Amino acid sequence: MVTRTDHWLEKLKSTDGRVTDARRAVVDVIVSSPRPLTPVEIFDAARKKHLHLGLVSVYRTLEKLEELRLIQRVHQEQGCQAFLRAGVGHQHLLLCERCGQAVLFDGDDLESLFSRISQQTGFEIKDHWLQVSGVCAECK
Ligand SMILES: [Zn+2]
Ligand SMILES: [Zn+2]
Missing domain, CATH: 1.10.10.10 (Winged helix-like DNA-binding domain superfamily/Winged helix DNA-binding domain)
Structure with a gap:
């Protein structure tokens, strides 16, 4: 194996x-x-x-x-x-503040947020890096 x-x-x-x-x-x-x-x-x-x-x-x-x-x-x-x-492909990171465990998740529903930011700042947004922190199911 x-x-x-x-x-x-x-x-x-x-x-x-x-x-x-x-x-x-x-x-x-x-x-x-x-x-x-x-x-x-x-x-x-x-x-x-x-x-x-x-x-x-x-x-x-x-x-x-x-x-x-x-x-x-x-x-x-x-x-x-x-x-x-590292995760496979484009994934985002979820981190537990208590035990430190990391979970990767797929999914992007960020288009409307990005187009709003684009309009406000004049930036053409090409890439992003997202990390979310919280408390995991076991630590709650
Ligand atoms: Zn935890
Ligand atoms: Zn993403």
């Missing part, structure tokens, strides 16, 4: 030919996390699987994964420093 970790490692390998245990540990942590993680959180969790992991390899792996669009940045109060496995 090909796991999501294997799939990601294959893609990473096609960029620079390297698959290391360190990388596998980093990828494993992100793939299995239901919530966004900062590089340091990823480092701490992945170090349990791979003792000699360096923080620099975490940053390098994140950079590659972001280039490949396998992960996405999540906006938080401290900045956009946390990462989550």
Whole structure:
């Protein structure tokens, strides 16, 4: 069975030919996390699987994964420093304020809002990035 970790490692390998245990540990942590993680959180969790992991390899792996669009940045109060496995196609992010769990959802009903903003500002709107926060069903 090909796991999501294997799939990601294959893609990473096609960029620079390297698959290391360190990388596998980093990828494993992100793939299995239901919530966004900062590089340091990823480092701490992945170090349990791979003792000699360096923080620099975490940053390098994140950079590659972001280039490949396998992960996405999540906006938080401290900045956009946390990462989550990316959704498929155009999806929006829903974040629980209590447990931190992230859920991706489809759907855009934003056309009327955008055309109003367009008229008010004179902007031609080409793209958007939407993140919604609240309290999830389990935390309510
Ligand atoms: Zn929650
Ligand atoms: Zn959208």
